[in-house]
Amino acid sequence: MDDETAEIELLEQNLNKTRQITQRMTSILSSFDGRLVKVDKAILPLYTSSQMLTKRANNIERALDKIYQLASSQEGTAAEEALILRGPSTDQLSTYTDALERLNAGIAFGSSERDPRDTARLIETGAKKLAQLFTKFVAEGSSGAPLAGASFQRAPFPEHLTAALVPLVTFLRSLPLPATHPSHPAASAIQVALREAQRGYADMRGNWCRKCLEIYGRRALERAETVEGVLAGRDVGKWVQSMLDVIEEEYTLLTQLVPLQDAKSLSSTFSSLLNPILLLFSTTFSSLTALIKRALHKHTFLALSAYSAISVAQARWEKLIAVRADRHENELRDALGGIKAVCLRSFPEFLADVKLASVGKTSETTGLADFTVSTVEYMKNLLEVRDAVGDALVALGDGNWKMGAGVGVAKTNKLGVGSEQILIEHYIYDVVNTVVTSLQAVSRAQPRPSVGSVYLINNIAHLRATLLDARAPVSSLLSRPTRDALQSAFRTAKAGYFDANLTPLVQALAEDPRARVGRSETKERLTRFYDLLEETKERHALMRVLEDDNEARAELVDEVVRLVIPSLQRFLQRTREKEFSKNPSKYIKMTPEEVETLIRNFY
Structure with missing residues (x-):
């Protein structure tokens, strides 16, 4: 019991000490709380003031930031404006166009702080600068x-x-x-x-x-x-x-x-x-x-x-x-x-x-006339520009190229578009006839018909050979009437050549079968024949007949031989029967064979 009582007393002592400590702590805390209330009351105005200062400080910082932004923006705008006014350069074109795009975007979205009118003027300036660069290039x-x-x-x-x-x-x-x-x-x-x-x-x-x-x-x-x-x-x-x-x-x-x-x-x-x-x-x-x-x-x-x-x-x-x-x-x-x-x-x-070309031609010549050569060249050139010729002749009208002289080729209805080839053929027909007529006029104007006849046959033969040759492209321009006209003109020219140069030879030997021919007349005829043969030889020595047409010349020679030699042979046969002279060789200067050789040598 004593031990328990001692423990109880010890506990009561500890409890009292704890109570005393608690009372003392409560007293201290109460005093501290009062002091805190006093401190709180004391620092409340200071706290309120510090809040206002903090707010002002934040406002100042935001204002400074805005100022810095505006300053930076103004510097960028000034640089951009300087760039626009300076104009674009070839190596920095994209920089220039980017600046103009930003200005355009500022106007379009209203995001620019610049006056829109100033921005528009700057954009206009930039566009003009770019247009000037375009013009420069x-x-x-x-x-x-x-x-x-x-x-x-x-x-x-x-x-x-x-x-x-x-x-x-x-x-x-x-x-x-x-x-x-x-x-x-x-x-x-x-x-x-x-x-x-x-x-x-x-x-x-x-x-x-x-x-x-x-x-x-x-x-x-x-x-x-x-x-x-x-x-x-x-x-x-x-x-x-x-x-x-x-x-x-x-x-x-x-x-x-x-x-x-x-x-x-x-x-x-x-x-x-x-x-x-x-x-x-x-x-x-x-x-x-x-x-x-x-x-x-x-x-x-x-x-x-x-x-x-x-x-x-x-x-x-x-x-x-x-x-x-x-x-x-x-x-x-x-x-x-x-x-x-x-x-x-x-x-x-x-x-x-x-x-x-046929007017005033009086000098003797047997060569090709200038207008003959030029006509052949004209025909060849017509072929080169056939389309233009056909078109022009359609516009001119069939036959109107004769200047009112009438149309020499029969026509049906009026020829127009689609009739170009026919009109070309009609025109060529008139050209050929006109050339032939002029050649005949020049031939007739020659002082000597024999020379004029050679001139005519040479020129007509040249036309015939160059225009009617089937191998020549120009022949496609000639119609059947044109071909016939050329052939007829050549035959006429050949007949004229015979009349002027060879017919007198034949006529010198011709006899009237009803008349009696005496010895003297036979002698005169033979003398006349050989004199004319010599004249013909001399004449042909000075002029060339069909020099450039071998085929026509060979044909002509054969015809001349067939014309002259048979007449001479018949006449000589008759003279031998009559024994017109004791010395026939005095009058018969050349045999028919020798005459034929001489005639062939004419050409």
């Missing part, structure tokens, strides 16, 4: 000395300039225009700048093309004075085709490089580009027509060949120029009309020239 590609080789050559637009222009033009096409951005404040000014640049493009490219083509147009005119007419006309046709090639290339380049792509702008620009080229075309053909008119007889086939060569370009002209440029004028049609009018004149004038 085009001017560089449209300058220098054009190529001047033997055949037409045109320097293409430089590839490096095309590569530089393509991205520039792509951006220019993306700029705002009234049609696509009606509310954009710079749209109208941008459109004006682009139109001006496009007009400059048309002017520069058009004058450059004219410069390239002018050399060869002038050369074609110069060659027309010196080379053969058909070739000269083809040169003109090649020049026109080269011009159309240039125009086609320029249209392709135009669609690739100009900034305004709407149909109206393209048509207007292309028409402006064509103006210098078409002016060159008109002046060139005016000069060509004037050249032909000054000497139509010389330049007939230049006119016909040029007409043939350029008439085939009509469809291409319509497609390239009339349609794409929306032009109502047609310079090619006008040029064709002018040359065609000259061609129509050439046909009656050629016939008139052939007729006049």
Whole structure:
């Protein structure tokens, strides 16, 4: 019990100590709490003030950030404005276009703090600077000395300039225009700048093309004075085709490089580009027509060949120029009309020239007449330009080339389109008859009929040999009546030759079977025959008969022999029966065989 009591007393002592400690701690805590309340009351105003300061500090920081942003923005705007005003450079084009795109975006979305009117003016300036760069590139590609080789050559637009222009033009096409951005404040000014640049493009490219083509147009005119007419006309046709090639290339380049792509702008620009080229075309053909008119007889086939060569370009002209440029004028049609009018004149004038060639011809000659040779060449050249000749004769009308003299070939109804070959044949018929008539007139005007007859047969034979030869292409132009007329003219010329040169030989030996011929008359006849034979020999020594036609000459020789030798043989046979002289060899100077050999030697 004592132990338990002792433990209880110890516990009570510890409990009292704990109670005392607790009371003491409670007292301390209560005192601390009171002090905390006093401290709280004391620092509350300070806390409130610090909150306000913190808020002000945050506001100040945000304000400073905004100020820094504005300052940075102002510096960027100033740099951007300086870039725009400075203008684009080739190696930094993307930087320049990016700046313009940002300005356009600022106007479109209202995100720019700049005044929209200032931004619009800056965009307008940038667009003008880009248009100036565009013009600079085009001017560089449209300058220098054009190529001047033997055949037409045109320097293409430089590839490096095309590569530089393509991205520039792509951006220019993306700029705002009234049609696509009606509310954009710079749209109208941008459109004006682009139109001006496009007009400059048309002017520069058009004058450059004219410069390239002018050399060869002038050369074609110069060659027309010196080379053969058909070739000269083809040169003109090649020049026109080269011009159309240039125009086609320029249209392709135009669609690739100009900034305004709407149909109206393209048509207007292309028409402006064509103006210098078409002016060159008109002046060139005016000069060509004037050249032909000054000497139509010389330049007939230049006119016909040029007409043939350029008439085939009509469809291409319509497609390239009339349609794409929306032009109502047609310079090619006008040029064709002018040359065609000259061609129509050439046909009656050629016939008139052939007729006049026979006037005043009195000197003796047996050679080929100039108009005979020129007629053969004329026929050959007609074949080269058959299409143009047929077209012109359709327009002239059947027989009107005779200038009111009437038509010598029978006609049915009026011949028009589709009857070109018939009209050519009718015209050739009249040409051949006119030449034959003129040759006959010159032959009759010769002082000696014997010389005139050789002149006629030589010329008719030349026509016959060159025109009727089946191997000659020109024979396709001759109708059956024309062939018959030539053959008849040759037979007539041959008969005239016999009458003038050989018939007197035969007549000298001719006898009237009813009359008695004495010895003296026989002697006179033989003397007369051999004297005429000597004269004929001397005459033929000075003139050549059918020199260039071996076949016709051989045939003529055989006919002469068949005409003269049988008559001589019969006459000599009769003289031998009559024994007209004691010394026959005095009068019979040559045997028939020797006479035949002599006659063959004439040719």
